[in-house]
Amino acid sequence: MDPLDDPADPADPRTADLGFARVDVDRAARTGDPEVVYGEGKTPDQVVAILRTLHARHPDRAVLATRLSPESMALVGRELPDATLDPVARAATLGPLPQATGTVAVISAGTSDSPVAAEAALAVRVHGSAVDRIEDVGVAGLHRVLAVRDRLAAADCLVVVAGMEGALPSVVGGLTGVPLVAVPTSVGYGASFGGVAALLGMLNSCAPGVTVVNIDNGYGAGVFAARVARQTAR
């Protein structure tokens, strides 16, 4: 039966009803992606409950929770001792990570960009690829960019994370033809307007073939890059 035709049955196995939320446990079947809990605006109790439910349905693969408050991080640590916490990414996983297929290089410009880069790297791992993490590569210090050319060329997909003027994707994109996803971060002040300057810089990159995700959206870039790397290495 076509999955688009049957009614939204409360007993629908594709939906988990938690009272405060109905979780789409069918997305994996449709898109091949794991379950994810977006933690912003959710109470620590809700985060734990959703993680527990999703893990019970799919004990054989990792569930990811992102944008966790310090309180949610703490409660997940206490209530779900099998969970793995990533304090830089403000995220947690529960269940075994999939075997890695292909490699995504995650490059970031400054230490302030680390949380977004870490979220991207974790998303890549949870969605099935390996990560090569390259930090502190700013355009005002070109020798660092040039020093990692071989690692850039060896990857199946690149995620480039930068705030302020967002120029790093242009420089990296001029050095290699590997598919490149740029992530603007809200790092900056004054006329950076919370990441708008970096977003515009990346959308207007003079290097062809640069694509962009929303400000601070490390997760989205990681999902996309893992999809590319997985199918490349298959």
Place this chain on the structure above:
Amino acid sequence: MDPLDDPADPADPRTADLGFARVDVDRAARTGDPEVVYGEGKTPDQVVAILRTLHARHPDRAVLATRLSPESMALVGRELPDATLDPVARAATLGPLPQATGTVAVISAGTSDSPVAAEAALAVRVHGSAVDRIEDVGVAGLHRVLAVRDRLAAADCLVVVAGMEGALPSVVGGLTGVPLVAVPTSVGYGASFGGVAALLGMLNSCAPGVTVVNIDNGYGAGVFAARVARQTAR
């Protein structure tokens, strides 16, 4: 010798000096991409001259010229009879197209989005992949989207072109896990602000793994998608 160390020699074989422009004929070696002429702001004579120069250097692969004015289209047709003109994409190619590796599906919402979608499709072909072109698939008529699910799933990468509210990538992205690049177009009126509404809609897509290029930038989306499809099918 490291290509980054030698001086900008006027006799540098990596640069073609045309008087009014020095063309970077080395990019192909560095990134694997063909030469491209961005026609906006160039006179018909300049377009013809650059196409001729680049073709003479690389007679074995196609050179692409985009954003051509009607006058440039006409002069290319007269002066370069071997060129192939694409009036919808406002573009031309000179030289043999490469053999196609992998497939990119280019989906567009309305007929007004056709020029951008055609530019994307041509860029895909010139950069080495096959194209599956799907037109007139708007979110206000879901049966058309649903009718092409199999073609979406069969592609190695998707390019989704839409103006107005830019909702099509969210709907398509919810149906499949194939990597998806969204292109906002400047189609719309009033508070569409020349494509800003569609751009924001795509950056905020609720479907994970959607990446975005600049408004009307069909070429950039095509380059990116071809890179993904080529390495997937290799």
Place this chain on the structure above:
Amino acid sequence: MDPLDDPADPADPRTADLGFARVDVDRAARTGDPEVVYGEGKTPDQVVAILRTLHARHPDRAVLATRLSPESMALVGRELPDATLDPVARAATLGPLPQATGTVAVISAGTSDSPVAAEAALAVRVHGSAVDRIEDVGVAGLHRVLAVRDRLAAADCLVVVAGMEGALPSVVGGLTGVPLVAVPTSVGYGASFGGVAALLGMLNSCAPGVTVVNIDNGYGAGVFAARVARQTAR
């Protein structure tokens, strides 16, 4: 006597003077709508005082208070034991709800949109229509939208609440010809700009006949939809 001609008499029966505010108790006569207290920026004591005054004037029909702070919610609960509290909508009513005429379907995309959708639903009830509440209907999971087509078609008016890219009204508006009011919510991050992305998406909807209210303005959408449903079913 024409109501527009007499002076603003302190003893004017159309105005209730509470010291810190003069309340327009004549609006009901002019527009057929009940009294409403906008709670934002008012102290808990002021909210209770206005509710009590309006209820004393019109004990036979409900008064609505919206945008209540937790402190106002608590004080209303203690001081006005006959009031009904709606914690999701952050609102309260005092006095009997009117008999329902016609039905408004209130559809929301994600759980984060619930407060705005709940405010809309309560406004519909207070202004005299019945509500069919449909939750968790996102465009990235089309089977949920399609599963409720019959409920959409059965309503006299639709209120569609969505944040992020605001695409749900376009999809719903393509499935039915029932009048549709869209409510953008401030849910989202980065380039959602506090609901601007959703607002622009809805204003540029490719589905004809979609109208829009201000960001997070569930109350305004509910008033409008109830007016349409009431006069339809009369």
Place this chain on the structure above:
Amino acid sequence: MDPLDDPADPADPRTADLGFARVDVDRAARTGDPEVVYGEGKTPDQVVAILRTLHARHPDRAVLATRLSPESMALVGRELPDATLDPVARAATLGPLPQATGTVAVISAGTSDSPVAAEAALAVRVHGSAVDRIEDVGVAGLHRVLAVRDRLAAADCLVVVAGMEGALPSVVGGLTGVPLVAVPTSVGYGASFGGVAALLGMLNSCAPGVTVVNIDNGYGAGVFAARVARQTAR
């Protein structure tokens, strides 16, 4: 068979393939609305061809073409002598108008708002309701607004068209409880920003129950208002 499940058959009776466009002739069945041709960006020949095709399929009801260039208006007049031209609305209809059910009052502030108001009025007629057209009703001359109170109250739905500061919907909305759709126009200069000032004014109206459509979108307001008026008067 569910209309959402069959493939996009070139022989699909729900689609008319004109070479340069596939027209969704099934929308009427789905939403009860007639066919409409959006003329902006189409050549006069294309406008005539689409009008002719749609009229041939549905000779018993009017087809509407909006946003016509002077050239398209002229060619429609010459090629389709049965068409009715509306030069103020820059629009044309072909085929018999439906019998009117219910009444929509279309109120505009200044003579510069006339084209948008005329487009709204024509859309109301084509979508099945009668129109009461009220012109030159600006908020800086209140006696004109007050003089038409009875006509406002007698309508089933109101369309209020205004540029500059967009204050007219607030004043009208305070006088009556009839459902009200506001249309901001691009009339104004300097910091009106092509209608943005009026759009923001209408979204922030202090009169409850005002909904808004895109700048200059008379058509959308007309469709919506006719739907409300038709179902009210049925």
Place this chain on the structure above:
Amino acid sequence: MDPLDDPADPADPRTADLGFARVDVDRAARTGDPEVVYGEGKTPDQVVAILRTLHARHPDRAVLATRLSPESMALVGRELPDATLDPVARAATLGPLPQATGTVAVISAGTSDSPVAAEAALAVRVHGSAVDRIEDVGVAGLHRVLAVRDRLAAADCLVVVAGMEGALPSVVGGLTGVPLVAVPTSVGYGASFGGVAALLGMLNSCAPGVTVVNIDNGYGAGVFAARVARQTAR
């Protein structure tokens, strides 16, 4: 000696040096206006010190302090028992108010606009005119506006304070030819953008002869209006 030619002498009698600020005590001589202390960003101690210094120099006329924090209000009340506090305007005066010349009518739309209107009214008094304060006059309830026509016409200058769509100046400006200064307030939510909607509405007013000051700038409007009223009544 021309006051523009002598050097910035630390002993310059036109400047009072308080260590953390040099106060321009010469402005009164140059422009005829009293001294004013802008309290935002100043500590309570600084506010008291500046008020005390300015009062000592000019004991015969009032000094005004605006934008006071609750802490500054409290300390001024304790340390300067002769000061007069205005809790609605968040302001204080020290010294005798000047005799009033001419009358300014200060009209406000809603109770949330009261702080800005109260600041304007106090500024008018301190700068030498009488005030006629008219509250709760919204455009969605025209009978209140019409009821005060005589008071509007009797004033020498009008200050009209409104948030949300900022339509009140247009309506008032259409009723009378008295000079009118409009003050947008940051009251509103969603797409009011902190007063930008009201500001744009007022700048685009269809009533001729409306001038505007910055968002929430009751003080500036009061200064201007008092200057007009004073010279009119002289």
Place this chain on the structure above:
Amino acid sequence: MDPLDDPADPADPRTADLGFARVDVDRAARTGDPEVVYGEGKTPDQVVAILRTLHARHPDRAVLATRLSPESMALVGRELPDATLDPVARAATLGPLPQATGTVAVISAGTSDSPVAAEAALAVRVHGSAVDRIEDVGVAGLHRVLAVRDRLAAADCLVVVAGMEGALPSVVGGLTGVPLVAVPTSVGYGASFGGVAALLGMLNSCAPGVTVVNIDNGYGAGVFAARVARQTAR
């Protein structure tokens, strides 16, 4: 009888019906201002017709037409030989100018601001005051500002016209206490954004008592200033 109560009679003596426009000939009675024709968007024939109609009703006082195209200027000159043309202001008057009461000084920064300043000056004259016109007074050449201090102080109201950074009102406003209306012009390039930079500069002036009108709105500033000057000198 209250003028706000009678219906919009086609024979209403307060309205002149010209077919394409109904002109509010009653405004003068209500606000004391003369008739004005806003020429933008009107054909030369319409401009001439409205001028003729208004002049016939009020032959004893001037009618003003602003924002005239070169074609309208030419036709007015041919058809209405008694009209006076002002080519810099792009405006015309018909009928005798009123006797001047009070004086308005109109100060402009650069020669590019002349059209707006000339419109303001003409509006002042038509609305009943005398004009002292001061040109080429930029803040980057302070000696010119300082040289006209006496003329500034002698005026009853100031109109200060400036583009680019819009700093002139701050400098002038620091030199005198005469009421000051600032007019931002669209002169500038790049990040002047068509006058937005000047508008923001004027709204944020550090000189107290500066009010602002819309970009390029010389007419509005002139009306306001004449009202102030007239009542001052009366």
Place this chain on the structure above:
Amino acid sequence: MDPLDDPADPADPRTADLGFARVDVDRAARTGDPEVVYGEGKTPDQVVAILRTLHARHPDRAVLATRLSPESMALVGRELPDATLDPVARAATLGPLPQATGTVAVISAGTSDSPVAAEAALAVRVHGSAVDRIEDVGVAGLHRVLAVRDRLAAADCLVVVAGMEGALPSVVGGLTGVPLVAVPTSVGYGASFGGVAALLGMLNSCAPGVTVVNIDNGYGAGVFAARVARQTAR
């Protein structure tokens, strides 16, 4: 006598009255800069007249005219045979260029940036420094930037001209400590917003010590850089 104190005498030798403009011929004395004519908005006749007047007053040093229309360029060529035309910069000079003191390197990213870079270079020469012009140095081709490191380090000041994402100043500023002025150009499309993306990128540069001028303001950057180079080399 202090030049700021004497009145604006029509016979003032510091001002040249041309009827349509009073030219500030005193600026050179005050700031050491030559005379400049901003050609935008001026007729060809006016440009020629001002050039001739200024040259007559200072025959011993060059006068510069910028932003000339093709018509003005042609008339200057015909009427002033001693003038030197720069067609790329759209500018002309009349009179002998000063001897060069110090050197400014003017670096530009693409051929579309040439007009702005040429204007900057000419302004540098007219204001008294030598120019080292470096073209076609984009961040997506780093070897070109690196190849000119010695020329960058040898300059007394740098002017870096770039459109699109405006990343070149960050890369150059990371390679050297020479003072650097960045000029954003309006080159780009879509979300470049006429140079705003480049402007924001430059304001947010991660390289310290980068300053910025307005979009396309090559002249301003050239003036500034020449001042720095002149005083450095003196």
Place this chain on the structure above:
Amino acid sequence: MDPLDDPADPADPRTADLGFARVDVDRAARTGDPEVVYGEGKTPDQVVAILRTLHARHPDRAVLATRLSPESMALVGRELPDATLDPVARAATLGPLPQATGTVAVISAGTSDSPVAAEAALAVRVHGSAVDRIEDVGVAGLHRVLAVRDRLAAADCLVVVAGMEGALPSVVGGLTGVPLVAVPTSVGYGASFGGVAALLGMLNSCAPGVTVVNIDNGYGAGVFAARVARQTAR
């Protein structure tokens, strides 16, 4: 060996690895500038650790830390007793300041601009020039500007700091030809938009040769000005 060619060796003497950050200790060699720690977003412990490391490497010249939180200021004071704290600039230095070459005048408009001006002044000192600090020089009180003309003319470079309308650089730039860097501050309210009004005012300055840095970026202006002053006085 070219410093751009060797790999990013963990033992690279140009990089100091602190675990949470790799510090670029090579920048001084490349650009002649000292080390700087940007304190925003760093914990007090991190600030102390980086200061200590950089000081150990270069004990003979000052290290600067900016944007310090009160907590970081306190910890630096306790842990690094040799550090010098600047509470107005919210900054600290460790190690001996360099001998001053040349002079930079730092001019600010109001007391609220002091923190930004103090950061600029400290940056000038740390980067090797002397400072002449001029405070409280607003355009609404011209006598203060005129009184310091001699100090302006005597400087090698000017840094002009202003909020609100940002007009001070235009006035100062008209008085002298010394190179001028303008710093907009976020001081203001309402439509100042956190410094955007001042930024736009400075970018559009009518005084030629004004360059601008980001909002509140006193550090960047100071670096630039010191570079200019150093090379001028050498």
